[in-house]
Amino acid sequence: MIELKNVSFVVPDEESTNGGAPKEIIKNLSFIFEEGKFYGITGPNGGGKTTLAKLIMGIHPVTSGKIFFKGEDITDLSITERARKGIAYGFQHSARFKGTTFRDLLSIAAGTDNEDELIKIIARLGICSIDFLDNPVNSKLSGGEIKKIELATIIARNPKVAIYDEPDTGIDLWTIGPMVELLKREKEAFNTTTMVVSHNKAFLEAADDVILIRGGKIAYEGDLEGAKPILEDLSVCGFADVCEGESYAECYR
């Protein structure tokens, strides 16, 4: 479905954090994501997981290498063009707007403002309140609400490839289970190739295939059992200060 061929991503001098020298974030990475499979992408922070996801969506341009979607070279396509081909992306930190409502975003995503259609979509997410549609997508929304909106806009597109970057950020532990179920259900119903970037055990357990990215390369690919020794090795967490409460206990950093 998605093929990465010798993909590299180098941060230009002016954007790099290590004193101006270019930094290679993704190093000559090749991989084939198969249709209808659920991938859990994990690994230490700074390892390149999010960058890899953004390269697939076209948010970052690759420095070298090629990306294919159903055999078609999409390396030079824009975000918009990739979106129109059926790739969708859930941002870790969702954009907040002024004056734009959930209904506006959902209508754009679904390509219709027909209320019945929109209600069908939110019902798939387990949002029962129609009033929720008219919530402004602004900074007043809670972490859980904004995440639901982010998910809804992806599901509304019935994508062929759905990429979720840390979908559990900012939500409570009890919401994670239903979210995993939702992604699995959507994958089954639409044969969506699903990629979830996450540290969360719940997503990794749900995955058909776990990919561990470290130092810009694939350090492991296979089932979760096989990944565990490496993950435990990495469990000396350098991010304990930004981790919060219960979700930390469930995470493999």
Place this chain on the structure above:
Amino acid sequence: MLNAIDKELLKEVADLEGIPKGAYNIRKNGELLGREVSANINIETNEAGNGIVIRIKPGTVNESVHIPVILSKAGLHDVVYNTFEVGENSDVTIIAGCGIHCGSSQSEGHSGIHEFRIGKNARMKYVEKHVATGEGTGKRILNPTTKVFLEEGAHAEMELTQLGGVDEAKRVNEGEIKAGASLLITERVMTDKNQEAESKNELLLIGENSRANIVSRSVVKGDSKQDFYVNLEARAKCYGHIECDAIIMDRGISQTIPALKALHSDAELTHEASIGKIANDQLMKLMSLGLDYDEAVNRIIQGFLK
């Protein structure tokens, strides 16, 4: 009679497809084009002959009055003084607005000075749109002034919109808010090319538990310039909030100068202000939903000015 340009302007400023129902006063090129009064709403020319007095009887509810002004005469600079007396316990909507069509190299302008006296426990919604059209090169100038006096328990909501074509706008809003009364002003201004818009707001919270909220949304395109000033002064236990956001596009420039003055120890005043380009994460999000760059910009601006 209304010609095609008049009709277009009326539609833009007052959402009118023709002559409205209910009370109205339509002014065209400095002269009265038509007027209708209702049982509860009286409109008459003021003593000086330079404007109208609109009197709304106490207890009038669910009625509206349209008072659009249209201008299409080269070189005309129209000035009017309108007074609104909104009776106690009434609930009315006033739809004003000015449309300028400029077809020559001569400038055209309108200065409307609107004074509102809103009686006890009355509610008023005031909707004002300003637009300018036409192929002419003359400057289109609109300098509106609104003065609002709110008696105890009164509520006024004012939507002031200028979304294009106006070359120069100098707006003044003044408000005096008594006990238990509230004033909400929402201003939306979009400028382009070499247009300039300035808005000066002086709001006085003078009564206990009075409230004021002023929201400004600016989009500054091309080489245009917008300045926004607010003085929010509290003289009693009250609440006041200023929110001003500007989106800068192209080479536009913008100044926002909010001032809070608490002259009473129980006053609660807040403000938030931001100026900047369209946030990149907003653009990325909409593009990832299939919009191209221009479509994404338009949707963000539309929402912002909605």
